[in-house]
Amino acid sequence: MRDAYREQLDAVTGRLVGMIRKAGEQMHLATRALLDADLEQAEKVVGGDAPINRDQLEIDELTIELMATQGPVASELRMVTAALRTTADIERMGDLAVHIAKIARMRYPDHAVPAELRETFAAMGKTAExxxxKAGEVLRTHDLTSAAELSRDDNEMDRLHRSLFLVLLDDAWDRGVEPAVDIALLGRYYERFADHAVEIAGHVRYLVTGEIQSA
Amino acid sequence: MRDAYREQLDAVTGRLVGMIRKAGEQMHLATRALLDADLEQAEKVVGGDAPINRDQLEIDELTIELMATQGPVASELRMVTAALRTTADIERMGDLAVHIAKIARMRYPDHAVPAELRETFAAMGKTAExxxxKAGEVLRTHDLTSAAELSRDDNEMDRLHRSLFLVLLDDAWDRGVEPAVDIALLGRYYERFADHAVEIAGHVRYLVTGEIQSA
Known part of the structure; x- marks a missing residue:
């Protein structure tokens, strides 16, 4: 019985790791679509969201089933809570990659990101990926050291995000309103993607320690 | 035993209804702060977020406790899933009200929203509130008629949101980049607030019917 339980638990973990890998890949492709003004990549990202949404449904079901067939003791209840929260976060990460791809698609064949900001967005994409x-590693290993690393990465993302506004609001900005609006929204999408990765580490921390961190 | 369970369930529902009422009030105050460039109201919203975050922790704990002391049958597992998802959504609604208040605070004593867009933001605020x-009603009554109404309201919110961009990207826009960026982000915050209300109705639908809607 307990062995079957352990197997089911590992299955949920494996699915979560697979789901966040997809979200990371979507972010990779979305950033490429954005920086290369690549319509085909952008479409690929838009089409690639459905498997992530399906993952959420399936993993949530698996998690709830697991709890239904096992006696709910405290640590397992925590697992359910953490798993349900994690799929919700990854699902949003997938949506944010799609939002980025859609801006690339909307501006095609133009580049949504002007030359002077390409490097910043490349760095944001790399950090997000x-x-x-790392969030996948935390899910897999429950190692809270990488969780702390994620907070540092998030600070770097915030720094990059703020640096966008310095460029947009500088007197030298002469590209007008439309690209500025695109960039403000794009910056927000990358920053939120990073937030969700940090939140996932928080769910694992809760799973391991039983402590919920206030948002 | 079952009576005690029913009581605990009602307690969770009551807390959820109270929590979303707070988020709605925060949105009301945030919109006032924004439209009146009212620093005091803006600060009030920023300070008013902590009780909502506390609600999430307490309600989640109550929900998990409830499940731990009761045998998990399918409908109760659904209740747990729905309650945990709902608190996460309301918590985000609170954050979004704070984001709006912070833009009002950042631009004080100026108005973040120029005169020609005040009416649109007033309508977005009213719709969000x-x-x-309505999401509170759906939580309280489990009446899915209001859930359908929420989808219509959300369409109205999307329409208002799109109308912002028509103004921002019109050749007649002469207020420059900074207000345009503020408005693009503000529009996103209102739109996301509305999305979360719709998602809450979806959680109740799942609770009542057992069907999860794909995102």
């Missing part, structure tokens, strides 16, 4: 990877 | 109220 790495954070998804 | 009403949607929080």
């Amino acid at each position: 790495e954070m998804a990877q | 009403e949607m929080a109220q």
